[in-house]
Amino acid sequence: MQNIALAVTLEVSMTDTLQQHDEELMLRYRDGDAAAFEVLYCRHKAALFRYFTRQCSEPAIAEELFQDSWMSIIKSRRTYVASAKFSTFIYTVAHNKLVDYYRRNKSHITDSIHNDDIESHVELVAPRQDQPEQQVAVEQKRLRLVAAIKRLPENQREVFLLREESGFSLDDIADITQVNIETAKSRLRYAVKSLTKLIQAGDS
Amino acid sequence: MSDHDKEFEEYLAGNAELSTLYNASKNTTDDEPGIGLDNSILAAAKREVASKPQKNKKNYSPFGTNYFIPLSTAATIFIVVAAVSFFPEQQSIDYDSEPMPESMPKTTVTPIVIAKRKKSASKELTISTNKTEVVAPISGFVEDSTLVSSSKESLNTPDAEQDNTNAVKQPIVPQAQFDLALNKKQLNTTQLESKVLSKKNSSKAKKKEVKVRREKVLRQRKSSLLEHESSAGLEAQRAETPSNTSFMDGLMISSLVTNKPNELIYDEQRWQHYSSKQWREAMVTIYKQQGKLKLQEIIERYNQKFPRLKLDIDTIIAAAKNR
Numbered sequence: 001m002q003n004i005a006l007a008v009t010l011e012v013s014m015t016d017t018l019q020q021h022d023e024e025l026m027l028r029y030r031d032g033d034a035a036a037f038e039v040l041y042c043r044h045k046a047a048l049f050r051y052f053t054r055q056c057s058e059p060a061i062a063e064e065l066f067q068d069s070w071m072s073i074i075k076s077r078r079t080y081v082a083s084a085k086f087s088t089f090i091y092t093v094a095h096n097k098l099v100d101y102y103r104r105n106k107s108h109i110t111d112s113i114h115n116d117d118i119e120s121h122v123e124l125v126a127p128r129q130d131q132p133e134q135q136v137a138v139e140q141k142r143l144r145l146v147a148a149i150k151r152l153p154e155n156q157r158e159v160f161l162l163r164e165e166s167g168f169s170l171d172d173i174a175d176i177t178q179v180n181i182e183t184a185k186s187r188l189r190y191a192v193k194s195l196t197k198l199i200q201a202g203d204s
Numbered sequence: 205m206s207d208h209d210k211e212f213e214e215y216l217a218g219n220a221e222l223s224t225l226y227n228a229s230k231n232t233t234d235d236e237p238g239i240g241l242d243n244s245i246l247a248a249a250k251r252e253v254a255s256k257p258q259k260n261k262k263n264y265s266p267f268g269t270n271y272f273i274p275l276s277t278a279a280t281i282f283i284v285v286a287a288v289s290f291f292p293e294q295q296s297i298d299y300d301s302e303p304m305p306e307s308m309p310k311t312t313v314t315p316i317v318i319a320k321r322k323k324s325a326s327k328e329l330t331i332s333t334n335k336t337e338v339v340a341p342i343s344g345f346v347e348d349s350t351l352v353s354s355s356k357e358s359l360n361t362p363d364a365e366q367d368n369t370n371a372v373k374q375p376i377v378p379q380a381q382f383d384l385a386l387n388k389k390q391l392n393t394t395q396l397e398s399k400v401l402s403k404k405n406s407s408k409a410k411k412k413e414v415k416v417r418r419e420k421v422l423r424q425r426k427s428s429l430l431e432h433e434s435s436a437g438l439e440a441q442r443a444e445t446p447s448n449t450s451f452m453d454g455l456m457i458s459s460l461v462t463n464k465p466n467e468l469i470y471d472e473q474r475w476q477h478y479s480s481k482q483w484r485e486a487m488v489t490i491y492k493q494q495g496k497l498k499l500q501e502i503i504e505r506y507n508q509k510f511p512r513l514k515l516d517i518d519t520i521i522a523a524a525k526n527r
Contacts, residue, residue: 029249037249045242050235063241070245074252142229145222164226192215194209195222 022086030077037077041070044087047165048094054149055098065101069094072143084175087166091176095158103153141199148198156191159184210220396413425456457502460486483513487520496521 022043028036050071052062069168080089106113155177162168162176174184214220229235483506491499496517503515 028255032253034246034250034253037253038246041242041246041249044231046236050230051236053235063237066237067241067245071248074229074249077252089424138225138228141225145225163261164223165230189208192212192220192222196211196215196220199221199225 023082026077026080026086027082030080037074040086044090048090050093051161051165052096052098055154055157056101056145057150061101065094065097069097077078085172088168088172088176089167091168095176095178098158144198145195148195152191152194156187156194159187160191160195163188170178422456422493455505456490457486460489480513482513484520484523487515488524491520491524 022040025040027037027038038046045066052065052069053059056062056065067091073090086198124197149160153161158177159173162173168176170181170185170188173188174181213219215222273417400427487499487503499520500517503517507513507515
């Protein structure tokens with residue numbers, strides 16, 4: 001029991017250290033250390049890229065937004081102040097890029113479905129009952145989840161991705177998406193409900 | 205608590221199947237940027253570090269942003285105040301706002317009689333009546349007779365006469381102030397007009413001034429000669445001259461011909477050495493100053509004495525007019 005507590009404590013401290021390290025890396029990059037940025041980039045590129053690819057219908061658009069976000073971070077290095085977590089900073093930039101994109105190309109956005117339509121969508125992507133192997137079933141579930149995420153409303157999809165990709169708390173999500181915490185919680189609740197229903201429907 | 209709420213609480217606690225399933229989807233290689241995209245972003249990051257920092261204008265400005273706005277505001281206020289201070293006041297004829305003399309009460313009570321006469325006449329205008337004397341203090345323009353008359357007219361009102369009998373000391377009538385101020389304004393206007401006219405006629409005035417100055421010099425010479433006449437040295441010279449008039453003319457001619465105004469020597473022997481041109485110049489001056497008759501008299505006299513000169517009155521008058 002004591003070992004478990006110690007392990008948890010170490011994990012928390014490791015997480016803190018890593019977070020602190022992100023800010024330190026960015027400060028080093030601000031002071032002219034390009035290698036620090038490379039470490040930072042490798043650490044966050046996959047999650048940020050998924051954040052965009054899960055929300056955009058076309059990979060090219062996701063790549064464009066991804067690149068724009070990193071370029072904004074690069075250009076703002078001189079004015080960077082470690083007043084908040086670096087991950088919050090980078091996802092705030094990404095959120096703004098995404099919102100700008102939505103505003104510019106409202107008609108090209110992935111056809112989001114509302115809660116009322118989720119049932120029909122689940123029916124469309126639901127696997128056949130005659131898939132016997134469990135591994136195949138899990139893979140199908142994963143694919144259905146990814147597809148269902150893309151069909152979620154924008155607000156719900158974003159808070160779900162922020163939660164899953166970087167483990168942000170509701171406070172952080174509220175900060176990044178610039179809404180109050182109750183709104184963020186409500187959006188996340190609807191997203192989880194919709195996706196859970198989808199998975200259960202696929203199993204049945 | 206409903207089933208959905210329970211599921212949501214489990215999800216927030218990290219125990220939901222949804223999170224496990226999503227984490228499994230993270231491991232696919234399709235969800236990572238390409239190598240080209242990585243290289244372009246990293247290259248941009250290195251270029252940004254390698255590039256020289258752009259000069260921030262705020263850092264190089266003598267005043268920071270915090271100082272610029274208050275400084276510009278203060279400068280604007282200073283300029284406005286300076287402009288208002290040095291701008292001449294607009295002069296409008298507002299007699300009601302004409303400042304009252306210091307010795308005068310600033311109440312606007314009607315007529316005015318001051319029973320006792322004050323001796324400070326240099327700063328007071330005194331108006332005598334049968335029984336009493338009205339004293340109206342004036343500053344700056346007391347000596348002008350028009351002011352006195354106008355003040356008299358304005359003060360000789362029935363109310364004033366009635367008050368004269370009672371000999372009550374009261375402040376001056378506001379109407380009188382009005383008249384005094386009006387006269388002051390008129391005086392200033394008259395002076396200004398005269399200045400303008402004098403400027404316009406400056407050339408004529410200069411000529412007149414030169415003429416008056418010459419006449420004054422001649423008068424001074426004559427008076428000084430008369431003083432010298434009584435002296436012993438001039439007695440002999442006077443004896444030699446045909447008359448007192450010719451003696452004076454001789455001195456005048458001598459000073460003119462030699463162009464030495466202070467030379468008062470009557471020596472006709474020296475005149476013989478003067479050129480005809482010098483003589484003509486002297487005659488022209490005499491004609492301008494004393495007229496044709498005097499010139500004619502002098503020419504007749506000295507043509508007889510010095511025939512070589514051949515002084516012609518018409519030639520001299522023509523020369524004088526040409527100038």
